[in-house]
Amino acid sequence: xxxxIMGYSGSGKSTLAKTLGQRYALPVVHLDQLHFRKNWVERxxxxxxxxLKPWLNEPNWVIDGNYHHLGYEDRTELADRxxxxxxxxxxxxxxxxxxxxxxxxxxRPDMTPxxxxxxxxxxxxxxxxxxxxxxxxxxxQQLMETYPEKCILCRNPxxxxxxxxxxxx
Numbered sequence: 505x506x507x508x509i510m511g512y513s514g515s516g517k518s519t520l521a522k523t524l525g526q527r528y529a530l531p532v533v534h535l536d537q538l539h540f541r542k543n544w545v546e547r548x549x550x551x552x553x554x555x556l557k558p559w560l561n562e563p564n565w566v567i568d569g570n571y572h573h574l575g576y577e578d579r580t581e582l583a584d585r586x587x588x589x590x591x592x593x594x595x596x597x598x599x600x601x602x603x604x605x606x607x608x609x610x611x612r613p614d615m616t617p618x619x620x621x622x623x624x625x626x627x628x629x630x631x632x633x634x635x636x637x638x639x640x641x642x643x644x645q646q647l648m649e650t651y652p653e654k655c656i657l658c659r660n661p662x663x664x665x666x667x668x669x670x671x672x673x
Contacts, residue, residue, distance in 0.1 A: 505530060507673065508579045509568040510644070511589025511658075513627070513635050514596030514603070518614040520587065520664070521568035524673060528566075533559050534614040535569025542618030549573050568614075572643060580647060585673055586655045588644050593632050595660065600631055 507524055509517045518534055525532035538552045547555075556575050559565055560582060567579055580586055591599075600623065603612070607621035615621075648655045656672060658664040667673055 506583045507566045508583040508586045510570050512596050513631050514600035515589035515591040517568040521566045525566045530564045530566050533567045535571045537616045540616045544619050588657045590659050596631050
């Protein structure tokens with residue numbers, strides 16, 4: 505089984521990936537770990553794609569993250585299920601702040617070692633505005649139109665819980 509998880513920052517993509525990885529005994533790939541090196545230094549797209557490519561050839565995986573420049577077409581084509589988390593700005597902001605309080609000064613398990621959790625104005629703006637621009641919303645809409653049979657859209661945590669409880673993933 506191959507599951508791609510996408511959605512707004514702070515919506516719980518990495519947590520869901522971990523949950524599904526444990527539930528179905530699938531390897532989990534966090535694109536943040538491929539994109540960032542220590543101290544939040546970004547890898548080139550070529551290097552990150554080099555790290556992702558072997559995973560795409562595996563028969564089973566959960567890949568969490570958006571990064572439309574990192575094998576987006578391959579991930580969505582190969583995925584058996586595509587889960588899109590489009591939670592409200594307030595929900596995402598609240599979750600990101602909770603995560604920051606929980607991991608402040610430490611590196612989350614789903615991040616590259618040496619990338620301590622941070623919450624700055626740029627990330628605040630990304631959650632509330634930049635990460636929700638028209639192009640991003642259009643990309644999700646196009647994904648749902650291209651793969652209606654394998655896309656699952658969750659607009660709030662309750663909808664996600666329902667999907668998990670019903671075994672739709």
